[in-house]
Amino acid sequence: MQRRDFFKKVGAVAAVGAVMPVMSFADDAKLVGPNAMSYKTAVDAITGGKTPKASKKIKLKLPEIAENGAVVPVTVEVDSPMTDADYVKAIHILAGKNSNARCVDVNLTPANGKAMFATRIKLGGTQEVSALVELSNGDFLIASQSVKVTIGGCG
Amino acid sequence: MADKRKSLIKLKPKKFKDGEVVKVSFMVMHPMDTGMRKDKKTKKIIPAKYINSVKFNYNGKDITTMNVWESLSVNPVFTTYMKINGKGKLTVTYTDNTGEVHEKSKKIKPKG
């Protein structure tokens, strides 16, 4: 066998080894982004130190297993009448282990008619994603779900 | 440059009545670079370039405003709801961290 062939084969074995389903973006993890912020700092910054209450009023929809970390669909719906007296003021989406845990703050008004927000986020590995909700009366609610980030399929 | 970016506003359902609550989505071609990724060829870090604020304005009133960070996916989509309140215009504006500004409008014409 020729040397080059050998390395090709070894490379192939290594590639098969890399078929391990759960992986993080190791390269990215070493780099710190321009807005690095931990999950705890982010929550405190939003709530002003208040502890948010876990609530079933929030319907957080995320895949349990994301087929790739670059595009993870997330939908947040909050059970709210959305009237001037009682509405959802803001929906914050937080990714616990991303370099910057803050993904997006969505400030809503009664003119939205329904408290819902959907987008797609990047996740740098398996982690918990949270929806932190601020109500018009100043209360904070929270719901979380863990998402397994895999590298799926080929190519 | 800024205004050449492709963007779309979609309403669902497409036909609606006054007072109806409809789903509204804004999508745009944008790199959403985190500043943490290296160019595969040059090995240099690609500078951060991400949308940092989005505003949905309906007939002169900001109905939804957003602060956005680099964690949203490339070519992002923003979906929320809006209550139809008369004929007029929905304008979505975004800015990014490099100062780029983009605006997209859609006419709102409720039937009945």
Add this chain to the structure above:
Amino acid sequence: MKAGIKIVLSVALLSSLSFGGEQFAMSDSDRAMYAEMLENNPADLMVANGEELLAEKCGGDAGLAAFLNVSEDELPVYLAGFPRYLPEFKQVVAIDQVLQGLMYKNGHKPFKLKSSDMFDMSAYAKSLANGEKSQIDIDANPQMKEAYVLGEKTFNQKRGGRGLSCMSCHSPDIIGSVLRTQPLPDLSNKGVAVAATWPAYRMTKSSLRTLQRRFQGCMKNALLKVIPIGSPEMVALEVYLTKRAEGTEIAIPGLKR
């Protein structure tokens, strides 16, 4: 020695496949979430760009219809039958090659087949056939027959360092096995609609890709020499797979992992 390594490899590959199947197959509700994303497919932006490019470089839908010698009403059904043998080209061509010819005729420098502008424009052109059934007539002429045979041969041809062919991963024997969360698709399955959902947005690449570009990605990862887009073998592969998934409704752009 060589054979020994091959055996180790195939065992490793198989074990990782079954491991994936047991542990990391996505649930149906997860898949439904991804399917829902079609409602706001980022590729709609690229298709809109393709529409503008077609208007600018090719005289829009009317220009394309005239170039293909069909009326604008006939255009959707006609486009649903690509790749086709066109006498002007003296070969079987896919839509991107037609657009190159049309750009050239209109005095523009044609976009490269492997360029995002060409992907965008081809996606728009093919989206004109949306709602039509994918259909391809391989008995229309000897050239189409030849292309189908060449496509089948290319699909089954073992190549590269690992001796893999398209068939290695897409044979009926292992269809449904899970390779890193993804079930290996049966390419002739109507639901998979392989040729009716490409061009598609590739989420891992954050861009719009054509079917032939996807073949290239597959070849690269399987350590096969990458065949150029627009080459007789590539067009033949598109003919072969389009034929196998015949009758599925065209819905462009698709959305793929």
